[in-house]
Amino acid sequence: MNTVGDLLHTVTADNISDGRKRLGKSLVWGSALLCVSLAVLQAAYQADHISIGFETWRPILYAYMLWATALCFAQVIVNGEKGKRTLFVLPAALFVISLVVFPLLFALYISFTDWNLASPNGPQPNGWDNLVQMWNDSFYWNALKNMVYYVLVVGVEYVIAFGLALLLNAQIRARKFFRVVFLLPLMLSPVAVSWMIGKSMFEVRFGPVSRLIREFGGEPTFFGNPEIARFMIMAMDAWTFIPFMMIMLLAGLQALPREVLEASKVDGASGWQSFKEIVFPLMLPVSVTAVVIRIIFKLKLADVIINVTSGGPGGATDSVTSFIFREYRDRSNVGYGTLLAMVYLVLIIIFVTLLLKLVSRWMERPA
C-alpha cells in the first residue's frame, strides 16, 4: 500500500508492475499511431498522392474511437485506482473535444476555402480572400451595426420587465393568473411568433391590426420602411423574451429580505426611495445576470427576421446570423459563410468577456 501522497482518497493499494505500465502505454501509443497513420494515408489518398484509401473518412473515425477507448482502459492499467477516478471525467472530456474542438478546427479550415456546394471540386483553399471579401462587404458591417441596435434595446426590455416583475410581485388581484399569462409569449416558438404576429396580425392587407389602422383612416406599413421594420422586429423579439427577464427578476424580488424593506417603511421611506435605495441595489446581481443572458440570446437573433423580412428592406433588419444564414443557405457559399460565422464567434467571445468583466465590478459586494 502506498504510504505517501493522497492517502485520504486512496481506497486500495496499487502495486502496478512495470510490465503492466508498458502494456497500458503501448495500447495508447499503438492505437494513436494507427489513427494518425490512417488519417495521413487517407489525406494522401484524397489528395491523389496514393492509390489505396477508403471511400469515406469513417474508418478514421473508428480508429479515433479505438484510441479513445484504449486511452480510457490505459488509465486503469497504468494508474490503477487513480486511473479509475480519471475515468469519471475522461470519456465526457473526450466527447466534448470530439463534438466541439474537431468541428471548430474543421470550420476554421472551411472558412479559408472557396467552397461552393455546387462546385465539383469541393473546398479549395483560397488564402485570405474571404477575409478581404468580408472587409469590403458593407452588408455584413450593416448587419453588425444592426446588432448594436438590437443589443441596445435590451435596456428598454429590462425596464419593462422590471416594471412587470414589480407589478406581479405586488398584492394585486388574480396575480397567479397574470403570472401565467405574462409567461405565455415565452412558451411560443419564435417561428410561431413570426407567423402568427408578423405574417398574420400585421399582414398589411387583411391582418387585424392593419384593418384597425384603416378604420382610423391610416394606411398601415409594418415592414416596408427600414426604421419601422427594424422596430417591428425588435418589438416581436421583445414580446417573446421580456417574460424571460421578468420571471428572473420576479424570482429575485421574492427572495429579497423582507426585514430590510419593512425597516425602510418604518423609517418613513417613500415607495420610490425604497425602490431606489433598497430594491434596485439589492436586485443588481439578478438584474445583471438577466441582462447578460438576454444579450447572449439577442446575439443569436435570426428566426423572426428570416421568417418575416428575410433581412429586408435592403438589409435594414438583418442580424449577423440571418445574414450568414442567407449567405450559407441560399447562395450555398459555405466557405465565406463559415468565415463570417467564425469572425462573429470571435467578436461574441470578446464582447461577452468584456461585458462580464465590466459587470463583475457592479456585482462585487463590500467585504
Add this chain to the structure above:
Amino acid sequence: MKVDLYNYIKAAQKMNRRQMLKGSAALGAVAMMPQGALSDGHSNVRAEILKIPGVGAGSPTDSDWQKVGKMCLGATKGNVAEGEFDGVELTFMGLNNQNLHNFLFRGFLKPWEAYTGAKINWIDLAQGDYNARLQQSIATGTVDFDIIEMGAPFEGDVLGKGLASEMPEWVKEQIDMDDYVDYLKAPVGTWGGKTYRVSIDGDCHTFAYRKDYFGPGSITGRDVPTTWQEINEVSKELIGKEDPLTGLPAHGYLDPLKGWGGFGFYFLENRASAYAKHPNSPAWLFEPDTMKPMVNNPAWVQAIQDVMDLIEAGAYPTDQINADPGTTAFQQFLAGTGSMLSWWGDVGSSARTSDTSVVGDVVGFGINPASDRVYNAKAGAWEETRNEAPNMAYIGWGVYVMARVDGDEKKKKAAWSAAAHLGGKDLSLWASAYPSGFQPYRNSHFQYEEWEEAGYDREYVEDYLGSNADSYNHPNAAIEPRIPGIFQYYSVAEDELAKGYAGQYSSAQETADAIAAAWEKITDQIGRDSQISVYKASLGM
C-alpha cells in the same frame, strides 16, 4: 382511310404519323370490344376524374386526391402485380407549398401503396428551402431520398453528377412521353442521351389580368396592356384609384420585391426577357463563349429600372418590399389586390377552383407582355422593334428516381412505378385542372371540351389554356439554362435586387453590376470552363 381525312385529323390534333397509327389501332381494338368494357374505358376515366370535386365545389381535399389516385391506377395495374412491392420502403422528397405538391402526392399515391404494398416516407420542404436542401445533399454525399420532385434547372446538379436512375423503357410507354408539349421533350429530362425525368408540370409564366380594370367604362378606360411600357403607364395611372371588387386601393402590376429562395428572380426575368431575349440568339443570361453575365447589359438594367420607377411612384401596395412571389399571387392577386401579374399557369386553375380566390369571374390571360424595343446584345444596340419572349420559367416540375435504388431491382421498379403513376396521362389532366402547383404540359391537356366537362366555361378555358399553349409554342421563348448552381445565381441575384429596390444601391445599373459581380464569382467557384460547355449544350449551341 382517305388521305385528306388523314391529313385533316393529323393537323387538327397535332399528331404525327406514329401517333395516328397508334390511335387507329386502338380505335380498331375498341370497336371489337363488348359494349360493357367501353364504359370503363380511358376517356371515361378522364371525364369522371374531372368531376372530382367539380369547378365551384370548393378546393379539392385529401379524399378527392385519393379518389383520383385510385381511378388512375389502370396504367400501374398493367405493369405491376398486386402486392408486388410488399416490404419496399421509399423516401420521397418534394415541396409543401400552399398545401399542394406533396400533399397531393400523398393522396394520389395512397391507393398505389395499397395496391402495390410499398410504403412511402415523405420529406416536405418549403419552396425557399428546396435549393439549399438539395445542394447540401449532393455536396455532402447524403442523398437520403429515393424519389425527388425536381425542376429541370437542377438537372445540371443532379443528372450531371450521375445521381439519378435512368428511366426504364416500360415507364416511357406507361406515361406516353410523345404526348408532352414540344419544349418538354429531349433535351429536357435527359443527360448524355439518357432519359431521367417523368414530367408532371410544364412551366412558363403567363400574364394574368383583371378584366374589370380594362375596357370601356373601366377604371382605366384602356385596353389590356400588351407591353411593359404600357404596364408601367397604367400602374402609375392607377395610383389613388379604388379597386372595383374590394373597395381597397387599386393597383397595377404586382412585382414581388422580396426573394423566394432563388425563385423570385424569374419575376425580373419576365420583364427582362422582352428586352433582352433577341430572336437572333438563345442566350440572354450569359454570353455563351465566356459565361460573362449579361445581367448588367442595358436590357436588364431597363427591366430593373422599370421596377424602381414603380417603387418611386408609389404604385405598389404598401409593404410590397416584403412581398415574395407567393404573396403576390395568392395573398394579393387572387385575393383581389392588384390588377396584373405574371405567374405560373396554376394561377389560372386556382382562380376558378381555389377557395381563397375572389377573382375567378374577372380574370383574363395572355402571354407575357412584349416590349416596344429589344436589345441586340451581339450588336450592342437597341432595336426599335416589338419583341415578345415568354419566360419558360423553371421548365416544369418532374419526378426523378435516384441512382441509389439501382442496386435493388424491386425497389427500383417500385420507385419508377410511383413516379409513373404521378406522371400518368389521366392523373396529370386532373392536376392541371385543379389547384395542384402544376400546369398543363401535354398536348392532350389542351382538349377544351374535357375542361368544359369539369365545369369551366369555354371562353375562360380557351383564354387560360391558350396563354399557356401560345407561350410553350412561341418561337422566341426564353429558355433557362440547365447548368449546375443555377439557383445560386438566382438566389444571389434576388438578394442584390432586394437591396437595390430598398435603395441600398444608387441606381439600377449599380444593382445590376452587383449581380454580375456575384455571378462571376459563382462561375469561378464552380469552374468556368465546365460551366461554358454545359451552358452551350443546354442552349443547343
